[in-house]
Amino acid sequence: MSGLMVIGEISDGKISSSTCELLNAGQMLDDTLKEGVVAALLGSDPGKATQDAIAHGADKVYLVEDPLLKDYQIDAYLAALEKVCKDTSPSIILIARTLIGRDIGPRLAFRLGVAVAQDCIEVKIDPNTKGLVGNRPVYGGNAMAAVTFTQLKPHIAIVRPKSYAALETDGSRKGEVVTIQVKLDPALVKVKLIKSVKEPSEGVRLEDAQVVVSGGRGLGGPEPFKDLEVLAKLLKGAVGASRAVCDAGWVDYSHQVGLTGKTIAPDLYITVAISGASQHMAGCSGAKVVVAINKDSSANIFKEARYGVVGDWNKVLPAFTEAVRELTQS
Amino acid sequence: MPINIIVCVKQVVDPETPASAFKVDREAKRVVPASGVPPVVNGFDENAVELALRLRDAHGGKVTALSLGTDFVMDVMKKPLSMGADDLVLLRDSSFSNIDSFGTAVALAAAIRKIGNYDLILCGRQASDWDNAQVPLGLAELLGLPSITTAKSIQVRDKTLIVERALPDGYDVFETPFPAVVTVSNEAGQPRYPTLRGIMMASRKTPITWGLSDLGLDASAIASKLSLLDLFIPVTQKQCEFIEGENDADAGRKLALKLREAKLI
Ligand SMILES: Cc1cc2nc3c(=O)[nH]c(=O)nc-3n(C[C@H](O)[C@H](O)[C@H](O)COP(=O)(O)OP(=O)(O)OC[C@H]3O[C@@H](n4cnc5c(N)ncnc54)[C@H](O)[C@@H]3O)c2cc1C
Ligand SMILES: Nc1ncnc2c1ncn2[C@@H]1O[C@H](COP(=O)(O)O)[C@@H](O)[C@H]1O
Numbered sequence: 208m209s210g211l212m213v214i215g216e217i218s219d220g221k222i223s224s225s226t227c228e229l230l231n232a233g234q235m236l237d238d239t240l241k242e243g244v245v246a247a248l249l250g251s252d253p254g255k256a257t258q259d260a261i262a263h264g265a266d267k268v269y270l271v272e273d274p275l276l277k278d279y280q281i282d283a284y285l286a287a288l289e290k291v292c293k294d295t296s297p298s299i300i301l302i303a304r305t306l307i308g309r310d311i312g313p314r315l316a317f318r319l320g321v322a323v324a325q326d327c328i329e330v331k332i333d334p335n336t337k338g339l340v341g342n343r344p345v346y347g348g349n350a351m352a353a354v355t356f357t358q359l360k361p362h363i364a365i366v367r368p369k370s371y372a373a374l375e376t377d378g379s380r381k382g383e384v385v386t387i388q389v390k391l392d393p394a395l396v397k398v399k400l401i402k403s404v405k406e407p408s409e410g411v412r413l414e415d416a417q418v419v420v421s422g423g424r425g426l427g428g429p430e431p432f433k434d435l436e437v438l439a440k441l442l443k444g445a446v447g448a449s450r451a452v453c454d455a456g457w458v459d460y461s462h463q464v465g466l467t468g469k470t471i472a473p474d475l476y477i478t479v480a481i482s483g484a485s486q487h488m489a490g491c492s493g494a495k496v497v498v499a500i501n502k503d504s505s506a507n508i509f510k511e512a513r514y515g516v517v518g519d520w521n522k523v524l525p526a527f528t529e530a531v532r533e534l535t536q537s
Numbered sequence: 538m539p540i541n542i543i544v545c546v547k548q549v550v551d552p553e554t555p556a557s558a559f560k561v562d563r564e565a566k567r568v569v570p571a572s573g574v575p576p577v578v579n580g581f582d583e584n585a586v587e588l589a590l591r592l593r594d595a596h597g598g599k600v601t602a603l604s605l606g607t608d609f610v611m612d613v614m615k616k617p618l619s620m621g622a623d624d625l626v627l628l629r630d631s632s633f634s635n636i637d638s639f640g641t642a643v644a645l646a647a648a649i650r651k652i653g654n655y656d657l658i659l660c661g662r663q664a665s666d667w668d669n670a671q672v673p674l675g676l677a678e679l680l681g682l683p684s685i686t687t688a689k690s691i692q693v694r695d696k697t698l699i700v701e702r703a704l705p706d707g708y709d710v711f712e713t714p715f716p717a718v719v720t721v722s723n724e725a726g727q728p729r730y731p732t733l734r735g736i737m738m739a740s741r742k743t744p745i746t747w748g749l750s751d752l753g754l755d756a757s758a759i760a761s762k763l764s765l766l767d768l769f770i771p772v773t774q775k776q777c778e779f780i781e782g783e784n785d786a787d788a789g790r791k792l793a794l795k796l797r798e799a800k801l802i
Pocket of ligand 1 (some may be wrong): 249347423424425426436444449450451452463464465466467468479480481482483484485486487490500501502503506518519520521552553580664665
């Protein structure tokens with residue numbers, strides 16, 4: 208068994224950003240391993256994605272093409288990945304913790320009879336054993352764990368997106384593309400997608416916003432979110448929320464920031480009446496500056512904030528918003 | 538058609554323990570539960586129990602709660618029963634003390650086979666201690682069943698399940714034959730509160746308890762494939778600058794000026 212394999216995702220004929228990040232992570236690990244980095248790509252019409260993977264750090268691409276692999280469906284993807292792994296015996300596999308990765312990653316590991324280190328934010332190679340070590344938040348982000356594997360291979364890590372930067376595209380990189388033949392029987396597909404319902408958000412996308420204004424349970428109801436929207440608009444930002452608020456039905460789940468919500472990395476993150484539970488902070492650890500408005504000076508959010516006001520949002524927020532209006536419109 | 542459901546529920550350290558009370562024993566590589574804070578049934582597992590009860594109430598059948606652990610707090614573990622589940626099966630064995638996801642899935646799968654006669658296995662989307670989100674996919678693999686993760690609703694239509702999978706911006710609707718493994722997310726809605734009658738009924742029920750040998754397994758079958766090198770609480774070096782004013786409104790104004798000064802707005 209040798210070689211490091213990144214399981215790639217293709218979107219719009221290109222490899223996804225999290226795949227680019229993992230190819231870079233793979234290259235870093237390969238400084239110690241020196242076995243080369245392979246990208247495994249599945250699809251019905253991969254187009255330029257194979258070259259794209261090479262330009263982003265793959266030394267080799269294993270490609271499986273089949274009409275059944277057009278869109279993600281777990282049963283067909285699993286069968287294809289199982290074949291790729293059995294044919295090529297990688298010693299290490301990296302998978303991005305995306306909607307697809309977290310659905311298929313653990314199942315692939317169980318199918319191969321091995322363990323997986325979930326949700327790693329850092330992966331390393333133990334120089335002595337050449338085994339994989341993963342660092343990962345646990346207990347909702349309250350603690351960090353370093354985990355490693357027994358000798359059984361492959362070692363599989365599922366890596367949190369945005370933990371690594373992507374390499375610059377280098378069109379001069381060369382690599383081999385090897386097609387792997389897999390016979391996929393349509394009867395294999397048990398779980399079928401019958402409908403996809405998108406609920407697109409208006410205005411700036413939460414994940415891309417430079418400024419995010421989030422509200423928590425301390426707001427007491429849905430109405431104050433209108434005020435947060437006004438503030439967010441002034442700052443050309445987006446509105447986020449804690450899970451408590453989404454569970455209460457005050458705003459849609461598409462606003463949830465956190466471990467089981469969206470991951471954001473704005474320049475400025477303003478929280479209003481949010482306590483700063485570790486599971487919430489897990490979704491905004493990439494924020495450059497956190498600002499907290501909370502009436503409880505001992506709230507955890509102040510341990511994560513750069514600037515804070517201890518006070519009642521009913522009083523603080525209107526004055527703050529008004530001052531922001533004056534400052535940004537003059 | 539009646540539908541028999543097995544719901545996997547895990548006892549976990551209360552995830553709402555405030556960060557300031559959260560402690561780890563780095564030497565033993567274990568979390569030390571805050572004193573006076575009892576464990577809870579993993580929140581997403583309560584969501585799964587809720588969906589199971591709704592399906593049973595609509596179609597008939599039986600809901601069996603299944604848990605694996607070492608030191609169960611009986612009042613906590615009876616919660617699924619007091620919500621309305623029919624049976625509780627506890628897998629308890631000293632060999633489970635350092636079990637990983639792989640071993641957990643192997644033991645739970647053996648118990649599920651032993652219980653038998655199931656149409657649907659429900660789990661939480663992840664356990665709020667290790668946030669692994671692995672065991673249910675392991676069960677699907679070991680039992681050879683289809684899997685769907687992070688459901689917000691489940692319906693039975695003829696011989697298939699219709700499952701809505703919660704996504705960050707919307708949802709997907711899947712169809713699968715059963716039996717199947719489905720993990721449930723909090724988007725499924727608030728779990729019901731146990732009624733007094735439910736609590737009374739639960740207190741009279743004795744859980745079925747099985748050890749490793751009852752499952753026909755030995756220690757090697759559940760041996761860890763992962764090992765823990767270190768467990769620690771990360772230190773944050775952030776220093777909060779508190780903005781004060783004559784009153785709350787004044788502090789709000791001064792906060793805006795501060796952010797302007799720092800070129801953040
Ligand atoms: C496995 C798991 C996953 C989770 N995932 C997420 C996630 O993705 N995102 C998430 O957010 N949470 C998540 N949670 C929930 C998380 O643990 C907290 O319960 C939640 O974040 C709390 O939301 P909150 O801060 O709005 O509410 P609370 O904790 O109730 O805090 C409300 C705050 O408002 C303040 N307040 C009240 N009144 C006022 C006032 N008048 N003026 C100013 N301040 C006031 C209070 O002092 C308090 O600090 C998860 C939990 C688990 C177990
Ligand atoms: N020890 C356990 N006993 C019963 N169910 C479990 C156990 N561990 C995990 N599960 C189930 O699997 C889900 C995901 O757990 P995990 O993979 O550990 O994050 C949980 O929400 C439970 O439904």
